[in-house]
Amino acid sequence: MSMTDVRKADTGRVLRAVMCAFTAAFLIGALFAPDLKDIFTGLGRIIMLPAQLTKDYFKPELGSISGSMLNYFLVGAVCCALMFLPEAKVNGGTVLAFFLTLGFCSYGMNIVNILPLMFGVAVYSLIRKQPFGKNLNFFMFSTAIAPLITHVLFYYPVVGETPHLTLLGVVLALVIGVVFGCALPPLCAHSPGFHKGYDLYNAGPAAGFLCFLIFAVLYKTLGVEAPAITADLGEGNWTFVNVFCIVTFALCVVFGIVLNGGLKDYGKLFTDSGYKSDFTAKYSVGSNVMNIGIYGLFIVLYYNLVGAKFTGPTMGAIFCMLCCCCNGATPLNVFPIMIGYVIMGLLNRAGVTAFAVNAQAIVVGLCFASGLAPISGEYGILAGIVGGILHYCLVTSVPAIHGGFNLYNGGFTAGIVCFLYVPILEHYFKSKKQRREAKA
Numbered sequence: 001m002s003m004t005d006v007r008k009a010d011t012g013r014v015l016r017a018v019m020c021a022f023t024a025a026f027l028i029g030a031l032f033a034p035d036l037k038d039i040f041t042g043l044g045r046i047i048m049l050p051a052q053l054t055k056d057y058f059k060p061e062l063g064s065i066s067g068s069m070l071n072y073f074l075v076g077a078v079c080c081a082l083m084f085l086p087e088a089k090v091n092g093g094t095v096l097a098f099f100l101t102l103g104f105c106s107y108g109m110n111i112v113n114i115l116p117l118m119f120g121v122a123v124y125s126l127i128r129k130q131p132f133g134k135n136l137n138f139f140m141f142s143t144a145i146a147p148l149i150t151h152v153l154f155y156y157p158v159v160g161e162t163p164h165l166t167l168l169g170v171v172l173a174l175v176i177g178v179v180f181g182c183a184l185p186p187l188c189a190h191s192p193g194f195h196k197g198y199d200l201y202n203a204g205p206a207a208g209f210l211c212f213l214i215f216a217v218l219y220k221t222l223g224v225e226a227p228a229i230t231a232d233l234g235e236g237n238w239t240f241v242n243v244f245c246i247v248t249f250a251l252c253v254v255f256g257i258v259l260n261g262g263l264k265d266y267g268k269l270f271t272d273s274g275y276k277s278d279f280t281a282k283y284s285v286g287s288n289v290m291n292i293g294i295y296g297l298f299i300v301l302y303y304n305l306v307g308a309k310f311t312g313p314t315m316g317a318i319f320c321m322l323c324c325c326c327n328g329a330t331p332l333n334v335f336p337i338m339i340g341y342v343i344m345g346l347l348n349r350a351g352v353t354a355f356a357v358n359a360q361a362i363v364v365g366l367c368f369a370s371g372l373a374p375i376s377g378e379y380g381i382l383a384g385i386v387g388g389i390l391h392y393c394l395v396t397s398v399p400a401i402h403g404g405f406n407l408y409n410g411g412f413t414a415g416i417v418c419f420l421y422v423p424i425l426e427h428y429f430k431s432k433k434q435r436r437e438a439k440a
Helices: 003-008 011-031 036-048 065-082 092-106 115-128 132-154 167-195 203-221 238-258 266-270 285-305 312-326 331-349 360-379 381-395 409-428 432-439
Strands: none
Touching: 011 036, 011 065, 011 092, 011 238, 011 285, 036 065, 065 092, 065 132, 065 312, 092 132, 092 285, 092 312, 115 132, 115 167, 132 167, 132 203, 167 203, 167 409, 203 409, 238 285, 238 312, 266 285, 285 312, 285 331, 312 360, 331 360, 331 381, 360 381, 360 409, 360 432, 381 409
């Protein structure tokens, strides 16, 4: 296909090509990883070992960098294959689902633990008599509780030192997959009523409450001892993560400029409030691809400035944060959320708060706090800063209610922040649009 053909292609086809290119990039990254010799043994550890929040797949004892990159490629290949299903429509929501799914491939998700959950969405499609392609995004969103599948497959009901696959585990995984896959779509449809459109991670509250229920049944109700929530982190690899991310994001910027309209309306996209916005429907495909690159570079710059360790979870957080780039998030409306996190991190130096701004839990937490971008977009910088502060305060406490098995923990937290915060904003303050109308 010539560049002229690419420029004439519809937005969905171009975005699908970009996501396929990212998937290929992860395979190339695996081949250039510093521990290439451990690529298959690392992937084996990733599949078999507990995936509960937060396990660093870059750490040699839990996986390997090359194995993680291969895992990214395999999961990405499954997601891209789904995009070619009949009646599959690729839009901003698909970009969100794709990058959000891939973001957990270096902590919590693997090519095995996603399959029972996707099977559940397939069952849902059959029950509803819908083409699989129509539920494309739900196939990817269903992977939110992938760590729970690993646990029931290999470590339920008794947690042992070594993984043991049992018939009970397989049956439980499939049952959980069907329950979750069938319940998630209707709950996601009702989630905007919970957060009123101010949480870009719309599936976060739905996945969080569902995981809370399933966790309660499997452990509290049945009297099974729940595994402790413990982080297992390595030292990361600054060079590998930075080189991979900077190169791929820079290429997106270049491609966006080359595409017709890349520079034409990016300024409008950049200043969009992000509230109930699908950028793919409002702006040119070139400006959307540019935002993927510019927003990605912005995230990498932030993590470098705060001194984050570039572990598996940090790399995953970059892509989880990137996922909303075509669905409402820009560097402009996310920046106030970051300021809120930085303020709380600085208070840590004074002994006021428990976590530094570059602590792993906070690094990951920020990526989902960015889902509150419409708050700063609609109500201004100060409102966004307060939203970031509230998210910081809650994000490390929420895992206790779902056992650490919900990968969308930060998105769930963002939904809770919206539930508590947005009604107060609406009651006491005017949005930017309301202020402009009143002034006029």
